[in-house]
Amino acid sequence: MTTAPRRALAITLALISACSGGEATGAGGSGGRGTQTFDRSSISFVDNLLVKVEAGEWTLGEGLVATLKLLAGELDASVVLRHSELLDYEGTGIVAMAYEYLEDGPDAEAKTEIGRLLNLLVLSNERLEAMAGLRSASLSAPLAPSTIQPKDSFEDCREFFHDEVPPGIEDCLEHETSSSLDVLYPGEYRIFHPAASFPVAGWTEEQYDLALEALEEIVPVFKERGELPPVNVVFSVKDNGPAWAQAVPRTGEPCGVAIFTSIQQRYVGDFKQVIAHELAHCFQTETFPEQDKVKYEFTMWREEGLANYLSNLVYRDNNLEWGEYPERRALLDILELYELASTLLERSYTNSLFFQYLENRMGTSGIFDLIRALPTSGSTTLQEAALAAYPGMDEIYHDFAKAMADGEVFDTSGSVVPYKISEQNRPTIELAQPHRYLEDVKPFGVSRYRLVSGAGQQATLAFTEEGYVRESARPSSGTDWAEVPSKLPGDDCNPEVTMVVTAVDPNSSFQLEVLEVEDTEGSCGLVGTWVVDNSSLDISPMAFMLDYIRGKVEITFRGNGTAEVVYSNFEYRIFDDDTLIILGEPVMEHEEFIYTTNAHGVTSYEVDGDEIAFGDVFESDYLEGTQEIHHIRTSGGALGEDIDEILPRDPEGLYLFGGYVNFDIQSDGSVLQLRFGDRVQARLKRKPPSTK
Numbered sequence: 001m002t003t004a005p006r007r008a009l010a011i012t013l014a015l016i017s018a019c020s021g022g023e024a025t026g027a028g029g030s031g032g033r034g035t036q037t038f039d040r041s042s043i044s045f046v047d048n049l050l051v052k053v054e055a056g057e058w059t060l061g062e063g064l065v066a067t068l069k070l071l072a073g074e075l076d077a078s079v080v081l082r083h084s085e086l087l088d089y090e091g092t093g094i095v096a097m098a099y100e101y102l103e104d105g106p107d108a109e110a111k112t113e114i115g116r117l118l119n120l121l122v123l124s125n126e127r128l129e130a131m132a133g134l135r136s137a138s139l140s141a142p143l144a145p146s147t148i149q150p151k152d153s154f155e156d157c158r159e160f161f162h163d164e165v166p167p168g169i170e171d172c173l174e175h176e177t178s179s180s181l182d183v184l185y186p187g188e189y190r191i192f193h194p195a196a197s198f199p200v201a202g203w204t205e206e207q208y209d210l211a212l213e214a215l216e217e218i219v220p221v222f223k224e225r226g227e228l229p230p231v232n233v234v235f236s237v238k239d240n241g242p243a244w245a246q247a248v249p250r251t252g253e254p255c256g257v258a259i260f261t262s263i264q265q266r267y268v269g270d271f272k273q274v275i276a277h278e279l280a281h282c283f284q285t286e287t288f289p290e291q292d293k294v295k296y297e298f299t300m301w302r303e304e305g306l307a308n309y310l311s312n313l314v315y316r317d318n319n320l321e322w323g324e325y326p327e328r329r330a331l332l333d334i335l336e337l338y339e340l341a342s343t344l345l346e347r348s349y350t351n352s353l354f355f356q357y358l359e360n361r362m363g364t365s366g367i368f369d370l371i372r373a374l375p376t377s378g379s380t381t382l383q384e385a386a387l388a389a390y391p392g393m394d395e396i397y398h399d400f401a402k403a404m405a406d407g408e409v410f411d412t413s414g415s416v417v418p419y420k421i422s423e424q425n426r427p428t429i430e431l432a433q434p435h436r437y438l439e440d441v442k443p444f445g446v447s448r449y450r451l452v453s454g455a456g457q458q459a460t461l462a463f464t465e466e467g468y469v470r471e472s473a474r475p476s477s478g479t480d481w482a483e484v485p486s487k488l489p490g491d492d493c494n495p496e497v498t499m500v501v502t503a504v505d506p507n508s509s510f511q512l513e514v515l516e517v518e519d520t521e522g523s524c525g526l527v528g529t530w531v532v533d534n535s536s537l538d539i540s541p542m543a544f545m546l547d548y549i550r551g552k553v554e555i556t557f558r559g560n561g562t563a564e565v566v567y568s569n570f571e572y573r574i575f576d577d578d579t580l581i582i583l584g585e586p587v588m589e590h591e592e593f594i595y596t597t598n599a600h601g602v603t604s605y606e607v608d609g610d611e612i613a614f615g616d617v618f619e620s621d622y623l624e625g626t627q628e629i630h631h632i633r634t635s636g637g638a639l640g641e642d643i644d645e646i647l648p649r650d651p652e653g654l655y656l657f658g659g660y661v662n663f664d665i666q667s668d669g670s671v672l673q674l675r676f677g678d679r680v681q682a683r684l685k686r687k688p689p690s691t692k
Contacts (some may be wrong), residue, residue, distance in 0.1 A: 089243050124253075128232055131173045132172075160172065240261070257278040273320045276314045298383055401448070431517065434513075543576050577590050587635055
């Protein structure tokens with residue numbers, strides 16, 4: 001098989017050239033998936049930094065200085081960010097990368113400026129306690145690394161409040177602890193906020209109380225699962241640009257968490273979950289100290305994904321990690337857009353779904369065993385190799401990709417994460433004539449396609465692989481996964497399947513070859529028994545309202561062009577209540593019809609593309625059996641005698657529903673949609689195989 005480079009994004013070339021037959025290697029193309037690129041610069045401060053460094057707009061040192069200046073309020077966001085809005089406003093990653101640069105960065109001038117900016121943004125445990133009057137202003141130990149120098153408490157207070165500190169006042173911060181936590185962990189979990197008479201920058205006592213409540217809720221959950229260092233939560237009064245919060249976890253030291261003013265307008269649940277996310281960084285540093293030695297750029301795939309997941313473990317019903325409300329779906333939307341164009345190790349915050357899946361499959365202890373199996377040095381390549389080497393990971397990751405396609409990743413709340421499958425993350429390949437599709441599968445990427453045979457056609461397929469690839473397929477309307485079928489639609493008469501292909505090892509690819517396309521007789525995807533979904537019926541002739549529908553209507557399509565329709569105890573009630581004015585007096589009128597049918601009939605049908613034309617189907621005079629119409633009308637005698645009568649089937653062919661009969665087959669091949677003019681709408685769903 002040809003092994004020339006074939007990126008998954010370029011499959012559109014194969015789709016475009018399908019009309020001419022031959023072979024497509026995915027070397028380029030235009031439109032659709034072929035031009036899709038993963039622009040991650042809109043996700044976070046770190047992503048913006050890395051993209052601009054890769055594009056040559058900054059050196060790493062320049063980018064760190066610029067972004068830290070944004071967080072310190074010295075630069076405007078428009079100068080620093082490619083996008084006016086980000087999907088996540090956390091400063092943790094930038095601060096972590098800044099500390100790493102101080103250790104081994106090549107630009108001495110940038111390192112000096114980074115040190116200055118970190119002095120503004122990061123307050124050690126000692127500096128905080130001095131500013132709150134808990135210890136002497138003379139500090140015994142500098143904040144590591146040594147380029148971050150301690151100051152006296154007055155100088156720290158002056159920088160904290162933008163020189164708005166009256167001379168001679170040093171205790172500019174107040175500290176509070178949770179009484180319940182203080183019993184178990186004295187002095188370890190505290191909040192620091194502006195002291196009375198100092199500028200508060202919009203903070204309120206209610207927000208201080210919420211932070212303490214959050215610590216009470218978060219600490220026990222994390223302590224039960226691993227190691228959590230002492231934590232200082234600081235309410236910043238600076239203009240930190242659009243940033244919400246940042247954590248500065250350093251192994252063996254209290255973890256500093258800064259909360260910025262831009263978060264003040266968020267939901268209460270978001271406020272607490274952001275604090276949980278930041279404490280999750282403190283938790284990971286202390287629980288996985290060896291793995292924390294790897295640079296943030298190479299661990300952000302698990303650092304942020306796991307922090308997002310852990311925050312939801314505490315606040316199960318808030319779901320900031322993917323966005324519970326329409327305006328907060330941003331991270332899910334970006335994943336839906338770029339899932340096929342990126343890999344697990346190229347993403348970060350959206351990987352909460354991966355860790356959520358792992359939790360549901362192997363539990364928290366299983367996740368932590370996996371993290372501890374990751375490298376303690378090296379780059380993304382070593383992370384990828386270690387993750388791939390974890391026992392059973394090829395199957396685990398493949399099952400995760402299938403669960404995403406099925407919409408079966410369950411949130412900690414128990415509800416399904418509303419990840420949507422569309423043409424963007426499941427593009428269509430129409431199998432119109434013999435053709436060959438070749439595609440590389442990057443480690444921890446996914447290829448997902450909807451394979452569709454043409455109307456009245458059957459395609460013969462062959463799937464082969466190179467390297468170690470896992471592949472699965474299922475009818476797009478079904479739930480059972482198997483191998484890619486050799487024939488589509490095949491014996492089960494389903495005209496399309498969803499195909500998922502994954503790999504965890506490099507140098508993996510697959511070939512999907514359409515060997516033959518044949519015309520077939522009849523409508524294979526239609527033959528069989530279908531049942532009306534009563535919940536979808538909307539029967540409201542004239543002014544009447546639908547009350548209920550009971551019983552069942554089945555249609556069995558045969559290959560000879562006939563269809564049998566069976567009504568089994570099918571009943572529905574419609575009613576109307578009006579207030580009439582008769583001789584100046586209000587009169588209440590009630591009228592209702594109850595239609596009850598036990599009948600069957602055989603009619604003809606013809607298929608034209610996706611439309612079905614019928615003979616008589618719902619007209620009562622073609623049915624054999626019984627139909628009763630229970631008619632009731634009451635007006636208290638104001639409109640003549642009240643009516644309560646049961647009528648037989650109309651001998652002249654009264655429509656059972658009324659309106660016009662027209663059927664459409666939905667694109668998934670397993671659901672029919674009926675349309676009866678403007679009055680009646682219905683859907684038909686294929687009866688499960690076990691139903692007799």
